[in-house]
Amino acid sequence: METAPNNPATLKGTVLNIQHFSTHDGPGMRTTVFLKGCSLRCKWCSNPESIHPKPELAYNPAKCIGKTECGFCIKECPENAIFTVDPDVKVRINWDLCTNCGKCVPVCPPQALYSFGQAMTVDEVLAEVEQDSSFYRDSGGGITLSGGECQLQADFAAALLEEAHRRGINTAIETAFNVPWENVEKVLKHVDVCLHDHKLTDPERHKKWTGVDNAHIRENWKRAYETFPNTKFIARTPVIPGVNDDEEHIRAVLAFIRPYKNVVDYELLPYHRFGESKYSFLGRIYEMDDFKPPTPESIARLQAIIDEAFGRSPRAQAPSNSTNP
């Protein structure tokens, strides 16, 4: 039975975005709920607005109409973090002074200033998710929790997925598994499909590119595969040229997952730069300026290794292009 703290009408999580009609975040047509907060700092992250756990300010200067026409935000900011430099009339943000209090957001008529992340209850999220329920029936889709790292908000994620199950909705999560095992235990028992990253094999390289080594993550994979035999696991690798697009890594992942029958597939997510503009909206530096997406040939070469390991003929379809590599 549901306990009071997990009441779907009151339990709140910090939700970044709800994306409808996703086709790469699990089986069928899906509604992807992005939760805020991540425990890794992958340099290639395409969702930088999902990293920090609390709501944060973003600024799109293309929409700013300038201090002569407007300028309300400058007066509203209690931190003196919004200013202009003559003769440019568009405001600028001193991100070092901004505390993400959000007071400038409602006074910005053109919505050049906006907030990433809002508190929502389980019921509120599902009310929006269920708008797509007719598509789930025909396509075999459902809800996918993504992030950030959705398992960081374990209580909220578990309650949301449990309630989705109760309402007959298929559930999936996208996770990197860098969370305490207690979180995994709470969440995974309500998950039908677990899409999870195998980013890098070498611990030192994993630390260099994501901020931590992968010892804890590897332990979680193993325990998750063994503890939840009825959950379908799909391993994935965001393929970053020069970082992890080597056959050695792909073969190491295959060697790790193939003994487990509930790991049903291994997908490649080619690196893309769709999230880059968001870095500047958040006042952050995109560190992957010199990186380019992998070539179709390199993806095909790696995919052939996977197909061979799974005993199938090479895939004709293009690799997955998830919103969350």
Place this chain on the structure above:
Amino acid sequence: MNSPKRIAINLGGGYVPGLNAVLHGAVLAATELGWEILGLRDGYEGVLFPERYPDRGIVKLTPALMDSVAGASGCILGTAARTDPFHVRRVNAANAVEEIDRSDELIAWVKREKIDAVISIVDVPALSILWKLHRKGLPTVCIPKSAENQMAATQLSFGFNSALSFTVEMLDHARQAAASARKIGVVEVPGEHAGWLALQSAIAVCADAVLIPEVPYDLARVAARLNQKILDGQTHGLVVVSEGAIAAAGHILPAAAHPLKSSLSPGATGDAGSHVIIHAGHAAEIVAMNLQLLVKHETYPLVLGQVAKGGSITAVDRQLGIGYGAAAVRGIQQNQTGTMVSFQPPELKFVPLAEAINKFRTVPPDSVFMQVARSLGIALGD
């Protein structure tokens, strides 16, 4: 009679040549007053991560120590390009990467160590962080440093003169290369918001054109000037470009090979804003590529970038640095904390930190340097 004080000194933000000179001035002035002065390694990292340092991140600075490094480039305390005690990255007990606020810990350390004030040598981003620390209770007097001379509320930031001398020397080299190749060299120099370095170095080498952030450029005008010189027999050219130079409205140019960007400073506005540095070299690439379509000679881009911020200190900066260091100590002695030492020739004054926040010292249209450039026939692109 003032009681002996215990003060500390550190560097915030990036490097400029000869920072030891500032330390030297502060150490001598403090010692004259009978004060103890400590150096904090790598911004505040010496305090926040003492385990990383054999000396626990704190160095006792003495006149003898400073004498031994007088005139040397670099800085014995080290610099940390981004020391922000409000967002310190760590891996927590749950193996999660997170950024935590350690500013309270820092303020507590200052009190516990009975440090009366901290002298910080800061650039534009570090000034904002220092301002926040000051508002939380850190007694401080800061010293402006900027290779681009873009710090507001002072006439001359420490490091500018050395960067200028080096840039002039490099521009001379670039001109010789251009003359040999019979091409037009387009040299990008630091200056995201302010064009002082480009303008003053261009004047010093009598460049053909200089493009600065304060004067949005029309390359057709630059090309017209260069083509006239070529018609008159000039075989090569030299164009100096600030990294923040932008095309005038209505003259937006096709992007060069790198259309993607990094937001670098508190002044950056984002993709569509006018003050965003794509990356070092972008401004030179755009100008060289588009100028080549309009002039009779080939063009090629060169980028000084961070190279201009290292190297030897000039005599002017050496005097200025020692003066700034000594003045900061005087500021503490006079209870002028919460201020920045400001060079307003012929005086060194103290201005509230708030006067320098969110501002850049840019080149005014009626600047004498603009007048000189125009009188020399240097095209400004307007």
